[in-house]
Amino acid sequence: MKQGSRPDCLSLEQLSSLMEGRVEHQAHVDGCVFCQAELKMLMEFESGVVVAAIGMQMQSMRPVDGVEGSAVVRSGGEIRVLPQGELNEVPVEWKWAPVAGAVRYEVKATEVDGTVLTSVEVNTPSVPLPTALRAAMLPQRTILLSVRALDAGGRVVAQADDVRMRLEPKNKLQVK
Numbered sequence: 001m002k003q004g005s006r007p008d009c010l011s012l013e014q015l016s017s018l019m020e021g022r023v024e025h026q027a028h029v030d031g032c033v034f035c036q037a038e039l040k041m042l043m044e045f046e047s048g049v050v051v052a053a054i055g056m057q058m059q060s061m062r063p064v065d066g067v068e069g070s071a072v073v074r075s076g077g078e079i080r081v082l083p084q085g086e087l088n089e090v091p092v093e094w095k096w097a098p099v100a101g102a103v104r105y106e107v108k109a110t111e112v113d114g115t116v117l118t119s120v121e122v123n124t125p126s127v128p129l130p131t132a133l134r135a136a137m138l139p140q141r142t143i144l145l146s147v148r149a150l151d152a153g154g155r156v157v158a159q160a161d162d163v164r165m166r167l168e169p170k171n172k173l174q175v176k
Contacts, residue, residue: 019085079160095126099158102149139167
């Protein structure tokens with residue numbers, strides 16, 4: 001068992017399944033700071049990002065007080081959006097854990113060159129993908145998603161920036 005982990009913590013294979021859009025282990029990750037950190041590092045590794053000061057990040061990550069099962073951590077007000085990474089199919093919606101104090105969320109999807117594909121404001125921690133955006137999600141085409149949680153005064157209380165996702169090349173686009 002790794003230092004800081006619990007006996008029921010997930011293996012790398014189980015964490016990888018979350019990146020593929022399967023959610024059978026999501027409840028555990030939502031309530032386990034260790035697995036949240038492991039998943040974040042795995043996603044960064046998969047995307048080729050080198051993480052500096054991993055030890056410092058691990059020590060500072062704590063769940064937000066009073067938010068049961070929250071994916072938000074105090075180490076920067078971070079939102080974990082699902083699905084993300086390499087996808088097997090076009091998602092119908094993006095979702096995230098509710099953020100304490102947030103009354104609305106700004107959601108923006110862009111191409112890597114900054115071209116805005118959609119930008120919406122919602123009051124719930126999910127957003128259905130418009131048909132036009134779903135049709136734009138072609139194999140090997142990277143989409144970046146940003147989500148900002150705003151409080152009643154319009155202040156950002158948490159955010160996710162440039163969450164990457166794309167269809168694996170073997171998939172064919174099927175929009176219903």
